[in-house]
Amino acid sequence: xxxxxxxxxxxxxxxDFPPMWPTPAxxxxxxxxxxxxxDGMEECEFAEEMGFEWVSFSExxxxxxxxxGTPAVMAAAVAxxxxxxxxxxxxxxxPLNNPVRAAEELTLLDNLTNGRxxxxxxxxxxxxxxxxxxxxxxxxxxMLEGMDLILKAMTEPQPFSWEGRYYQYRTVSVWPRPxxxxxxxxxxxxxxxxxxxxxxxxxxxxxxxxxxxEETGRITDKYHAWCADNGWQxxxxxxxxxxxxxLAETDALAQEWFDRQTDRGRAPGMALRSSVxxxxxxxxxxxxxxxxxxxxxxxxxxxxxxxxGLTFVGGPxxxxxxxxxxxxxxxxxxxxxxxxxPSLTHRDIMEELDLFGREVLPRLxxx
Amino acid sequence: xxxxxxxxAVVILDGAAGGNPALRAGLSDRWRTAESVADAGSAPYGVVxxxxxxxxxxxxxxxxxxxxxxxxxxxxxxxRSAAGxxxxxxxxxxxxxxxxxxxxxxxxxRDDKSVQPEAAxxxxxxxxxxxxAFVYDAGHDIAAQRPQALVNLVSDYLERRETFIVQNRSxxxxx
Numbered sequence: 098x099x100x101x102x103x104x105x106x107x108x109x110x111x112x113d114f115p116p117m118w119p120t121p122a123x124x125x126x127x128x129x130x131x132x133x134x135x136d137g138m139e140e141c142e143f144a145e146e147m148g149f150e151w152v153s154f155s156e157x158x159x160x161x162x163x164x165x166g167t168p169a170v171m172a173a174a175v176a177x178x179x180x181x182x183x184x185x186x187x188x189x190x191x192p193l194n195n196p197v198r199a200a201e202e203l204t205l206l207d208n209l210t211n212g213r214x215x216x217x218x219x220x221x222x223x224x225x226x227x228x229x230x231x232x233x234x235x236x237x238x239x240m241l242e243g244m245d246l247i248l249k250a251m252t253e254p255q256p257f258s259w260e261g262r263y264y265q266y267r268t269v270s271v272w273p274r275p276x277x278x279x280x281x282x283x284x285x286x287x288x289x290x291x292x293x294x295x296x297x298x299x300x301x302x303x304x305x306x307x308x309x310x311e312e313t314g315r316i317t318d319k320y321h322a323w324c325a326d327n328g329w330q331x332x333x334x335x336x337x338x339x340x341x342x343x344l345a346e347t348d349a350l351a352q353e354w355f356d357r358q359t360d361r362g363r364a365p366g367m368a369l370r371s372s373v374x375x376x377x378x379x380x381x382x383x384x385x386x387x388x389x390x391x392x393x394x395x396x397x398x399x400x401x402x403x404x405x406g407l408t409f410v411g412g413p414x415x416x417x418x419x420x421x422x423x424x425x426x427x428x429x430x431x432x433x434x435x436x437x438x439p440s441l442t443h444r445d446i447m448e449e450l451d452l453f454g455r456e457v458l459p460r461l462x463x464x
Numbered sequence: 465x466x467x468x469x470x471x472x473a474v475v476i477l478d479g480a481a482g483g484n485p486a487l488r489a490g491l492s493d494r495w496r497t498a499e500s501v502a503d504a505g506s507a508p509y510g511v512v513x514x515x516x517x518x519x520x521x522x523x524x525x526x527x528x529x530x531x532x533x534x535x536x537x538x539x540x541x542x543x544r545s546a547a548g549x550x551x552x553x554x555x556x557x558x559x560x561x562x563x564x565x566x567x568x569x570x571x572x573x574r575d576d577k578s579v580q581p582e583a584a585x586x587x588x589x590x591x592x593x594x595x596x597a598f599v600y601d602a603g604h605d606i607a608a609q610r611p612q613a614l615v616n617l618v619s620d621y622l623e624r625r626e627t628f629i630v631q632n633r634s635x636x637x638x639x
Contacts, residue, residue: 257584257597258629261601
């Protein structure tokens with residue numbers, strides 16, 4: 098099993114953020130921000146040194162918790178520092194992005210890294226539909242068409258027109274061609290049946306995030322069955338689970354830290370005004386919204402944009418065994434880990450990476 | 465230069481699988497449509513061929529270059545084998561693609577399993593003025609699966625030929 102470090106590039110003083118989304122830009126001090134990106138890149142380099150085989154990036158907006166709204170820019174910077182790891186774009190948010198632009202960024206990254214790119218397609222969290230003004234009801238359709246257009250743009254050798262449901266382009270001719278042929282290693286990060294089926298039908302990998310092992314297993318069971326229906330089975334590198342982690346020397350120390358987070362009332366997550374989150378969820382579900390009932394929702398609404406709790410908390414043995422469950426039960430071959438919990442400093446994370454590299458990673462590699 | 469009257473008529477040649485009423489209805493809103501070349505009249509005309517009807521359309525364009533003003537091949541079958549080469553009668557047409565003189569649009573359904581992926585590129589490389597288009601969420605029978613998308617695409621091409629790549633719809637939200 099391989100380990101991946103999620104290059105979140107969190108703002109160093111994120112512990113002071115209010116539990117809301119978006120985080121006002123007034124919280125961003127450029128001096129702190131510059132240092133935060135330097136720290137984040139140092140963490141990526143150290144993760145590579147400790148034996149992580151992937152570094153991943155994820156598109157998230159309007160918050161310093163995962164401060165990579167344009168992940169391709171961040172990936173390009175880290176790719177120059179980390180010379181051997183896979184650069185995993187997990188990934189561009191399909192409903193938000195121009196698929197042709199996304200294809201151009203991805204093929205350029207595959208060239209810059211000489212074929213080290215892994216690309217993942219995501220729909221994004223509900224709040225992020227609002228970033229570029231996407232109708233939440235159209236997110237899934239945009240994701241399915243966006244993936245299809247990206248794959249076509251990477252593989253069609255002649256200029257072409259695209260007559261889609263959501264996208265119409267009369268001239269598509271993406272440069273450069275990807276190093277990995279016919280297209281870079283790709284997966285769909287999803288829990289939804291239609292997107293899991295798309296992955297199975299197109300020979301793409303699967304990514305699942307932040308949910309318990311049994312729930313993950315129900316998704317991977319379906320994925321494996323649909324892959325078999327299409328005459329193939331995924332390789333270990335095509336099965337990725339993303340979880341958040343806090344690793345300490347002992348279970349007791351890890352639990353003590355975790356209890357302190359809860360006591361502070363700052364459990365991970367970001368709230369959106371409740372009236373807005375209700376409308377987003379209803380619109381995504383295709384339900385009619387009675388705007389007459391929308392008055393003044395509280396500022397502390399549903400958690401819609403953050404990591405819903407921690408997946409792995411403990412000492413090395415406990416964390417190893419918890420990760421192994423995802424391997425044994427679900428067939429996960431890559432574990433993508435989010436270390437940058439809000440209360441942790443850069444030094445804390447470097448120490449965690451050192452401990453993970455010494456005590457957990459060697460055992461994962463034997464799975 | 466394209467005018468509203470050009471082409472004077474559009475000949476729609478269906479494939480053996482049947483007619484394409486949605487395409488015919490959509491195009492007849494703007495042009496005089498004809499079922500055969502004989503009905504097209506004396507002025508230069510456009511030809512739209514669907515599936516194996518596209519082979520016949522291609523044949524007309526080769527045989528009557530003076531009068532075929534614009535050509536649209538929808539889900540053409542002239543190139544369909546795994547090696548990217550035609551078999552049977554279509555083989556002769558594939559070899560003559562370079563002789564097509566009029567502006568040509570070749571349309572494929574993105575999910576058309578009967579057409580090899582390299583086919584589109586072969587049309588575009590061999591026909592001097594050729595555009596290719598993929599219709600998302602459609603297989604071989606595009607007219608049935610994405611009728612409005614096909615009508616809009618073909619209409620735009622019949623009117624504007626290769627300049628159809630230029631966006632001419634306004635994107636102003638609040639003028």
